[in-house]
Amino acid sequence: MNRIFLIMLIIGIPLSVIGGMLHFPTILMFVIYCLTIIALASFMGRATESLTLVVGPRIGGLLNATFGNAVELIISIFSLKAGLIGVVLASLTGSVIGNLLLVGGLSFFIGGLKFKVQKFNVFDARHNSGLLMFAVIVAFVIPEMFSRNLTEAKTMTLSAGIAIILILLYIAALLFKLVTHRGVYHTKESEENIETEEPEWSKGKAILILALATLVVAYISEKLVHTFETVGEQMGWTELFIGVIIVAIVGNAAEHASAVLMAFKDKMDVAVEIAVGSTLQVAMFVAPILVLISLFYSQSMPLVFTIPEIVAMVTAVLLNIVISNDGESNWFEGATLVAAYLIMGLGFYLL
Template structure:
């Protein structure tokens, strides 16, 4: 599989540059850009997996989520610059749904086919549950409730205030997990033992270099990808909402999608869950607020106000994930349940 992605990157990056210079068909370039980003994301995933082996499951999962979300953050910044506010909000929604339902669902399902029962740190699961409810149910719903009675300017002020609070709490959560309470809630299983014996694919230096190069390449391809959205939407009859929720979210999070599933197949559920849920928290508590603040520097600022279908979908995904993962155990059927929920929501967004 690594060779396949290597060929994709070797062909995709030059074709992306040539196609953009020669003004090839927008639809063709959209396909090339998406495939290239997925190939580059795989390299980012392999690099972060190497770093995870050295650093441990929590930091490894955080690194994977961070660099996986870096792709989407880059795409979203260029979309903000182009004034595509609807696409950005939809892609944030898609990331939350994709991580909680698609990534976690596939991880639980694939891992469950190999193992009857898989376990992960129940204390982390419960800690994350509280943060998920705060980030999505509280911080995302409140602006929508007040937006109906506040002026546009005051709604933007409220969004900025909420964004600053979200970023502060996210940094506090990292400090809690990685510093003050690191090692306090140890997993009762010994599934991490094999993790320390495993050899990383690349050295720390090589992994960091590949991460830097892949991120730079993704930035270039993403900027060009954004300019194809309007033409592709018209060609296929896709709305901005569908492109953001499904297409951008899947392409932008390809790295962590693949990594979480591989980790689950290897029975490293602590890392798999940290990638899926940790990535969701990072999107909701860091990426979304940062985009709100960045949007202030562009002509059109972005308030943290989602549409009703987006909000209801995210809240439903949060409570379903909490109900399934709060016991620290999972199996293939629970994974299938999450996937079924994702498919139902996907059909809904396609038909909107």
């Protein structure tokens, strides 16, 4: 599989440059850009996996989520610049439901096919549940409800205020998990698994690959954004569907691959940290940062989602909490999460 991604990369990067210069058909370039970003994401996933073996599951999961979300953040910034506010909000929705239902579901399902029952840190699961409830249900629902009785300027002020609060709480959450309460909620199994495996790449090489891949992703993402409008018209896709499904899947490809791989190796602490940690980072850091960045563009982005987007995110959060709060998973629970994602995907496609 790694060889296939390497071939995709060797072919995809030159084609991305040449195709843009020679004005290849937009649909063709859209496919090339997406496949190249997915190939780059696989290398980012392998690099973060190597770092995980060095620094441990919590920091490793955080690194994976951060660099996985870096792809989406870059795509979203260029989308904001192009005035595609709907695509950005939809991609944030897609990240939340994609990470909780698709990434989490595939991790539980693939891991569950190999192991009958897989266990992960129940204390982390419960801690993350509270943050998910706050970040998605409180911070995303309130702007939508209050905006109905507020002017556009006041709605933007409310969004900016909520964005700052979310970022501060996210930093506090990192301090709680990695500093003040590090090792308090502890599982020996995950450390034993980490210690017995050698990293594929050294720490320095992994960091270098992550940095280079992120730079190339930034270049290709800018090109990708300019294809959205034409592709939407030709394929009959709405901005909502492009954002929720296409951008979210392409932007989170690194997490998808890494989380499933970790689950297959029975490293569920890392897999869950990637899926849920990435969701929290999107809701509490990426979305607020995009709101604040949009203040510098001609068109600001309030933190106001459509009703279908909010319903989808709240449902994904509640379903994930119910299934994962016991600290155990199996293939059927994974299938349930994936089924929920497919139902939502079908709804957004038809909307």
